[in-house]
Amino acid sequence: MLSVNEAEKLIFSHLLPQHVEEVPLKNAVGRYLAQDILADRPFPPFDxxxxxxxxxxxxxxxxxxxxxxxxxxxxxxxxxxxxxxxxxxxxxxxxxxxxxxxxxxxxxxxxxxxxxxxxxxxxxxxxxxxHNGSDHQQGEVLLKKHAKITSAEVAVLATVGKAQVSVVALPKVAVISTGDELVPVSDLPEVHQIRRSNGPMLAARLEFWGIQADEYHLKDDREILEKALKGLVLNYQVLLFTGGVSMGKFDYLPGVFEACGITKQFHKVAQRPGKPFWFGTFPKGLVFALPGNPVSSFLCYIRYVHPWFAQYFGSELPVQYAVLDQDINFKPNLTRFCEVKLSFGQDGRLLASPTGGGGSGDLAKLCRADAFMELPSNLEIFKKGTIFRIFPYK
Missing domain, CATH: 2.170.190.11 (Molybdopterin biosynthesis moea protein, domain 3.)
Structure with a gap:
């Protein structure tokens, strides 16, 4: 079973080739530049x-x-x-x-x-x-390749005449939920059923990158899964599954992936939550198969998939840390991801307050927190006042 750092390193070693497309300036917000933007004349161009x-x-x-x-x-x-x-x-x-x-x-x-x-x-x-040229000289780099385009960048692009903008093309992404207990959001569930939440949650997170993912739901049926997967690998570059990768008798996905020629890179990470996480590759793209429990699924996306997309687009996510504001005990030899609420102390330090709550099925507790704090596996007692890495999602 891989450590968190080993899993991250292996995932980051598999990047898709970037492609470039031209989009109208009005549609460029949220996209990532595929080239440096140079001043086409001095700024200002006259005194x-x-x-x-x-x-x-x-x-x-x-x-x-x-x-x-x-x-x-x-x-x-x-x-x-x-x-x-x-x-x-x-x-x-x-x-x-x-x-x-x-x-x-x-x-x-x-x-x-x-x-x-x-x-x-x-x-x-x-x-x-x-004075002429006092801000920028002709040919000077105004925006660097891979910069995310916001309203500020739009102003620069407009002033240098970029009515069409070269941006990194969006990969085609499918979000696939599995599980016979799941029903559409609009349905009234029976006592033994629940509404689908992981699919909409993951699709919503992908919008951060400007990606409009296609959503699917598949039954826990090996034949249905294999048939669907054979079509998905032809039409998408990134497959984001949720559910079906644990140890249950109806968790068919690992076997289905193998039968469909998808190469397993790893299955299971020494962490809690999210231990059953599965990652693999196929000639055209990647498969991230996240656990079905909502908190586990969300954590695996925030910790691994979101940074992978950052690397794909050439974006830099800040490495952030916070001060734990209370003691935590955790004995299993696993990396622990704790939901925390962030605030600033009077000394200006960023404080992390564990929010508690239910297990990895308690998705409502995600709304009470702002980030996951990563607690290393080599400790059992995490003292108040110590500093650990955080992964904000708000």
Missing amino acids: RVAMDGIAIKGKESSVGELLQVSGIQAAGEPQKSLLADAIEVMTGAVLPLGVDTVIPYEHLEWEKDGAMVRIIKSFKQGQNVH
Whole structure:
């Protein structure tokens, strides 16, 4: 049976090849860039007026001086030239020829005719001018390959003219729940039945990556499972099963995977919850077969599958730690994943409070917590004040 770190290493050693696709800018939010984005010209592309006011030759003017004003340079107009002592300028306009300093309206006193103005506050030569190329030079990398596109990145993409954006293509993913006790969410279950929750839960988590997974449910019937699996491996790159991989007489999936030519990489990890986790590969993709208990299934996704997708998209998930705020005892020689509520102490440290609750079937307790805390297998007593790694999911 593999350790948690061994399982992680083996999973991360199996990556799918990345493909690239072009999407319209309006559809790019949440996707991952497939190329560096370069500045197509200097930023800003001209000496830009940074305040509404007048523009002057700074070294030739002084406080208290009465200046003649002629003309106005508006944003979006071609560059004009200085014709008198000063020219009015608007924020965002190109700086007119012959001037180097902008005095804001608040620091001016106008004569009644509006043609003469007096500077009433001290200024520095060159002030309120956003110089050509002072932010970025042409050819400079503005966004790095594999950056996730948010509204901020959309603004950059728009300003460099990327109406179509090259992004990492989304892998085709299927979420497959198994179990005869499961009925559709909209059904009224019999006493011996429960509604399907793992499938919707996993599909919802996949939306973090922009993936719209197809959902299936299969009965605990070996023939049905084999027939369905043969079609799934032809149409999907990632198969995410939940249930059917433990030690029960109706847990057919390990045998079905073998019969369908899927290569087992491991089955069972020395952890609680989620010990029956199964992982395998086929020529076109990967199979993650998670335990059927909701907390076990969710934990295995958060601990292994979510970071695998991060690696696939070239994203970097932060490695995070928190301080345990109470003692925990756990004797089995297994890595323990504890649901914790996160908060900040008065000293600014991130604190983790175990939330308790039922076993791995108590999915409601996931809502009371924010993360899983990973407690190593070489200890039995985990002392208050010690620091351990966490895997947030909120």
